[in-house]
Amino acid sequence: MNELDSVVNAVQQTAHYVNMHLADHARTGAGTNPSGEDQIGADVWADSLFFDKLSSLDCVGAYASEEREDVVDCGDGYSVAIDPLDGSSNLASNNSVGTIIGVYDADLPASGRELVASMMVLYGPYTTMAVARDDSDTVQEFLLRDGFSERWGTFRIPEEAMVVGLAGKDSERSEEFNTLAKELEHDLKLRYGGATVADLAQVLEYGGLFGYPKTAVYPEGKLRVHFEAAPLAYLVEAGGGGSTDGTQSLLDVEPTGLHARTPTFLGNEELIERVETALTE
Ligand code: FDP
DSSP states (O other), X not given: OOHHHHHHHHHHHHHHHHHHHGGGGTTOEEEEOTTSOEEEHHHHHHHHHHHHHHHTSTTEEEEEETTSSSOEEOSSSXXXXXXXXXXXXXXXXXXXXXXXXXXXXXXXXXXXXXXXXXXXXXXXXXXXXXXXXXXXXXXXXXXXXTTEEEEEEEOOOOSSOOEEEEOSOGGGSOXXXXXXXXXXXXXXXXXXXXXXXXXXXXXXXXXXXXXXXXXXXXXXXXXXXXXXXXXXXXXHHHTTOEEESSSSOGGGOOOSSTTOBOOEEEEOHHHHHHHHHHHHO
16 A cells, blocks of 8 residues: 555545544534634534544644644645535535545645645545545546445546536626626526535536635635645546636645635636636636
């Protein structure tokens, strides 16, 4: 087993456990995260599970989480950045949530160009995990069931786009963005649930665009570079899709701090180009 295998393995094992016990933590409150958002018990619980597992690996030198103010030093090795329970506000209504992990070969802050692997777990009607790695040409998907990880397939984004999921209220988005959103929603089926991993999974399966733009409430966008935008861009680009913050690949965004945010668009190349054209005109 090489070093990346050991990270993948640790995430698989922890995700199994999270999947089985999520309900116990779905409706409990907690504090606020470093970005000032309400945490629920499951956010803090999942963070501590992933921390215990990942920080004990020899190849992990730093652990950073959306739920923690600072990077935790664990020795020498990769910096792991994680959103332990992405979309956790969907738990109370029993909708899908996920986990996102980026493995950076650099100290944080770092851009997505320093990523050597990224993983996305989807806790849906069944639990799957997609893995993109520098040492592999394919994005491998696993089915996590009964304590075992079964190869489930590889993915490439379909050429034809069918779905679109864009966050934010019309009243809080820019005029140029609303014009584009209207055009896209005229041609494509709406798919927006409010959990990035679950919404992105629709795009990866059916082709299309997921986006969280700048809004009046989130002038820099809502999603965080290290924990969400860059790892997901790494995965989507490895699967033949594209990403942008409006002007450049999300992998080129230089985060100004550990919890820096960015407008986030992921999906088919052609739609990514349309976003860039619409937002720079
Ligand atoms: P959540 O706050 O439930 O954790 O970044 C977190 C996130 O969910 C994303 O998973 C999701 O796409 C987005 O926020 C949802 O935000 P809105 O409720 O504003 O749509």
